[in-house]
Amino acid sequence: MKMCADELVEIANSSTDDTSSKKIGNKSKKKKKEKSSKKNVKKRKHEDKSPKKTKKDKKKRKLREENSHDVPAGGIQQQQLPTPATNQQHFPFQYQHILAPMVGASELAFRLLCRKYGATLSYTPMMSASEFVQEAANAKNGITNSDICEFQTIPQDRPLVCHFSANDPQDFARAAALVEPYCDAIDLNLGCPQRTAYLGHFGSYLLGKEDRQLIVDIIRAGSKAVSKPIFVKIRLLDTIEETIELCHQLRDAGASLIAIHARYRASWERTGPGARDGPAMLDQVKKVKESMPDFPIVSNGNVITYDDVVHNQTLTGADGIMSAEGILNNPALYLPRYGDLDKDGERSIELQKLSPLNDGKMNQNTGNASDKASRKLNKKLREIVAIEQKIAESGEDSINDDQRNKLQAKSKLQAKLLEIENSSKCNEESNQIPESDATPKTTTVKLRDLAESGRNPLSLAQEYISLVKQYPMKIRSVVFHTRRICKDLFEKYQLMEECIACTSVEEVEIVLSKCAKYAANPQSFHYDQEKATRDKEALENKRLEEGKRKRYEDRMIRKAKREGLSDLHHYLRMGAEVPSIETVKKLKKAPQEERLSVWKKNHSQHCMAYHLEEGGCKRDRSCAFIHVAATSKLIFVEDAEVAG
Numbered sequence: 001m002k003m004c005a006d007e008l009v010e011i012a013n014s015s016t017d018d019t020s021s022k023k024i025g026n027k028s029k030k031k032k033k034e035k036s037s038k039k040n041v042k043k044r045k046h047e048d049k050s051p052k053k054t055k056k057d058k059k060k061r062k063l064r065e066e067n068s069h070d071v072p073a074g075g076i077q078q079q080q081l082p083t084p085a086t087n088q089q090h091f092p093f094q095y096q097h098i099l100a101p102m103v104g105a106s107e108l109a110f111r112l113l114c115r116k117y118g119a120t121l122s123y124t125p126m127m128s129a130s131e132f133v134q135e136a137a138n139a140k141n142g143i144t145n146s147d148i149c150e151f152q153t154i155p156q157d158r159p160l161v162c163h164f165s166a167n168d169p170q171d172f173a174r175a176a177a178l179v180e181p182y183c184d185a186i187d188l189n190l191g192c193p194q195r196t197a198y199l200g201h202f203g204s205y206l207l208g209k210e211d212r213q214l215i216v217d218i219i220r221a222g223s224k225a226v227s228k229p230i231f232v233k234i235r236l237l238d239t240i241e242e243t244i245e246l247c248h249q250l251r252d253a254g255a256s257l258i259a260i261h262a263r264y265r266a267s268w269e270r271t272g273p274g275a276r277d278g279p280a281m282l283d284q285v286k287k288v289k290e291s292m293p294d295f296p297i298v299s300n301g302n303v304i305t306y307d308d309v310v311h312n313q314t315l316t317g318a319d320g321i322m323s324a325e326g327i328l329n330n331p332a333l334y335l336p337r338y339g340d341l342d343k344d345g346e347r348s349i350e351l352q353k354l355s356p357l358n359d360g361k362m363n364q365n366t367g368n369a370s371d372k373a374s375r376k377l378n379k380k381l382r383e384i385v386a387i388e389q390k391i392a393e394s395g396e397d398s399i400n401d402d403q404r405n406k407l408q409a410k411s412k413l414q415a416k417l418l419e420i421e422n423s424s425k426c427n428e429e430s431n432q433i434p435e436s437d438a439t440p441k442t443t444t445v446k447l448r449d450l451a452e453s454g455r456n457p458l459s460l461a462q463e464y465i466s467l468v469k470q471y472p473m474k475i476r477s478v479v480f481h482t483r484r485i486c487k488d489l490f491e492k493y494q495l496m497e498e499c500i501a502c503t504s505v506e507e508v509e510i511v512l513s514k515c516a517k518y519a520a521n522p523q524s525f526h527y528d529q530e531k532a533t534r535d536k537e538a539l540e541n542k543r544l545e546e547g548k549r550k551r552y553e554d555r556m557i558r559k560a561k562r563e564g565l566s567d568l569h570h571y572l573r574m575g576a577e578v579p580s581i582e583t584v585k586k587l588k589k590a591p592q593e594e595r596l597s598v599w600k601k602n603h604s605q606h607c608m609a610y611h612l613e614e615g616g617c618k619r620d621r622s623c624a625f626i627h628v629a630a631t632s633k634l635i636f637v638e639d640a641e642v643a644g
Helices: 005-013 038-047 055-068 108-116 129-138 169-182 194-202 208-224 240-253 282-291 305-315 325-329 369-394 401-408 410-431 447-454 458-471 475-485 486-493 496-500 503-519 527-560 583-587 590-600 608-612
Strands: 097-099 121-123 160-165 185-190 229-238 255-264 297-300 321-322 350-354 442-446
Touching: 005 121, 005 369, 055 527, 097 108, 108 458, 129 160, 129 169, 160 169, 160 194, 169 185, 169 208, 185 208, 185 255, 185 325, 194 527, 208 240, 229 240, 240 255, 240 282, 240 350, 240 369, 255 282, 255 527, 282 297, 282 305, 305 321, 321 325, 325 475, 350 447, 369 401, 369 410, 442 447, 447 458, 458 475, 475 486, 475 496, 475 503, 486 496, 486 503, 496 527, 583 590, 583 608
Parallel strands: 097 121, 097 321, 121 160, 160 185, 185 229, 229 255, 255 297, 297 321
Antiparallel strands: 350 442
């Protein structure tokens, strides 16, 4: 999809609401026979999860479902499965099976692949709100949206959540306004554990008490700037009570959904409570959901198979399950949600035909007056739902007169919304192109055929490469996804190192062709013992360096303690930057004095001899400094980038 920069800047500066497809909870009116006490109000909220529907409610729900995303973008017409009571009552799209946001990994091609095989909602990679706004402001006519923080999307890539890191309310609000016409929700990252997040003061490092007002202000600013819902992705705080308090504050600030990565927020050294190893603590997600029964909560963690998806949703009561690691290994993770892949093989599945990236029909309804009115009404009704939830938890005395007036206007707002939706429905029917004249935009396949390709890692990888050719992505991401999908096959046929060394999509295809040849005729593969020995030594060296890093960090923290520094990570931030290949080449030609100056300033934690001396570091394993390869745009640091 091509989108000129002037469009983006105009969107960012405009106060006009853009396209939205929100859905309010369709709770019916309750006739009060007597004034309820606080206890009775709370009790009713827990017990009355399936209120009786009036004819008006049923008609309104039917209209919304008809106008929602019935066919997942890039994917399959949904065969409805049982969903939690709150799912699809808050938004006009399913959010039960979610592709997590991953830097460098949840890009357009991979999103479309996951959607085809069952993902109902996808997040973009993490984008910096400040950089997004700056790049949009500096862009010129003809610059595609893919040049702005690598943001790419097409009409079939829906529903979509645009995922931002931010530590400034205005930056987040402006970025949200830029992407609003091209997504269904905007998400604030409060879960990233990367060290860059620590240095840049964003992600999980904003979850401390000292920054609580800041993140509340960020969410409020985003909620006021756009009519699309604001989502938040967080990690657990030190105690469950603190996590519950945080979630209630985020909701009250204007968040419409909270995704919880059920591991503790990160610390710089990434040990103890902030470590990313070990199972996620799903019992804490359950407690959060129990404290907010009518608010959408998504659980993230401990998902490798579809059985895990079902188990985790049952255990936590969450409205949706989000996967990162599991779906990287198997993009067809969510495929079983359509039913038994063997017994229901004859079921017909509709797949949408994908648009090219420069399709000008990305958002045909941005100027529709009825859509804008509908979004404004939805926003007001969402505020009313939040007020009702507040009453349920704290009683009627907890709200002010202005909030009471909003509650009284609820029925009028619902009537106006229904009137607009009926009118829009009539217009759509009158403007509909006759079926005989319309170009077919879907194709039909049998579920058994989809299951056959979804169960074959090689087929999934080849399909991903086809999507990459249509929607180009950096080669490091292409290599990363290919080796994750085909990990077992690559290790079996000793192709992993060859895949990692690829510098083009064509080279990746050659590796996949070799793999297909060996898989079809295993006798054609001959095991190389020398290569296996080299690979084993490389793995051992990597583990050694990881241990050395840990020991170095322990020393630096002890040093800060001895010196009485309040910031125990003071020395860990000094010289932590990994030198780039370009820097190494330049410094090899520079005088010794310049070498020392640059190295001490930027790379003092790393071994200068390892990078600059002929033959490398002679101390090898006994060296106290870090030995890691210089970085380049082709290198994908998995632990640093697949995060959040």
